[in-house]
């Protein structure tokens with residue numbers, strides 16, 4: 218129970234809770250409420266929790282501070298309800314209690330991503346509209362007073378969403394033996410690379426060594442100049458192709474956002490070779506399987522080019538995540554930003570499981586069976602190289 222309450226306290230203190238649901242009333246206790254739902258709200262600048270108690274087709278509401286909520290949880294979780302689910306953007310935590318009151322904590326892939334602070338309409342952004350921020354001004358996202366330009370608002374939201382994912386990974390990334398080493402493959406104009414630097418160094422005070430890599434010389438020159446002007450000393454940009462990129466030592470975080478087609482595979486290949494602790498990849502333009510996929514059962518779906526294209530994209534990314542699982546990563550596919558802003562929307566998030574708890578045999582079977590089902594040979598295999606090929610060779614369907 219101590220571990221469970223400690224987790225609840227951390228999630229509440231750090232404002233990570235998207236929603237909590239308590240259900241499954243214990244046998245033998247007097248049945249007052251059938252279910253309790255909890256959501257964060259901001260009222261008059263105060264971060265509170267809105268609790269809904271469901272009973273006899275009715276609902277009773279109250280708003281309480283985090284500390285009070287903790288008190289309520291310690292009273293009713295386990296003693297009254299046998300199950301609690303805490304939704305955060307990193308994980309869904311399922312809390313189960315046995316008849317004897319023994320608590321079990323299960324960590325699952327997240328199913329809710331957006332925090333809707335229903336009484337407040339302003340989102341809890343890491344970068345704030347109205348607060349001047351040097352790199353956002355340098356890249357033309359906000360004016361000198363800190364106001365975000367209307368036409369750049371989608372970009373501003375995307376940057377904030379991206380930083381939320383980084384925030385979730387901070388505990389894994391931080392180190393005390395040197396800077397956090399990060400490579401951003403296909404950085405382009407590097408809004409996200411600058412945001413990463415700003416967040417980790419200026420807001421959080423970490424030491425970092427970030428490299429942005431891109432094929433375009435003018436973009437690299439421009440980004441290096443902006444980094445110099447801003448005095449972002451741990452950030453540099455290099456010209457080059459992902460597949461040829463060499464780095465001395467290992468990298469902690471590999472990012473590849475919207476790098477086209479098989480460039481994402483190359484980025485994943487490098488990340489695995491470096492045993493990167495965390496990988497963030499938002500693939501785009503997944504063309505390679507379009508002409509390869511064969512699956513007679515799916516012929517009605519595959520005969521329409523536009524559907525075939527979407528389907529090939531999903532198969533490509535699913536194969537990428539299963540391949541990463543073969544390489545000992547825990548993976549999730551998450552919505553990166555609202556679809557209305559970009560169709561390139563799936564974020565592959567992968568955390569290296571250092572204790573090797575990922576079931577490699579199962580992952581190999583899943584990967585090979587799935588690949589064979591569609592008769593494809595995806596580029597991820599080549600990018601992951603001999604280590605991967607040797608792992609899957611041992612499996613004979």
Ligand SMILES: C[S@@+](CC[C@H](N)C(=O)[O-])C[C@H]1O[C@@H](n2cnc3c(N)ncnc32)[C@H](O)[C@@H]1O
Pocket residue numbers: 402403404405406407408409430431432433457458459460473474475476477480
């Ligand atoms: C669509 S932009 C995305 C830029 C940035 N990551 C973002 O999300 O805003 C894709 C970038 O990837 C770069 N790129 C594509 N293939 C690459 C490769 N093989 N090596 C290095 N950069 C690559 C392109 O030059 C381009 O600047």
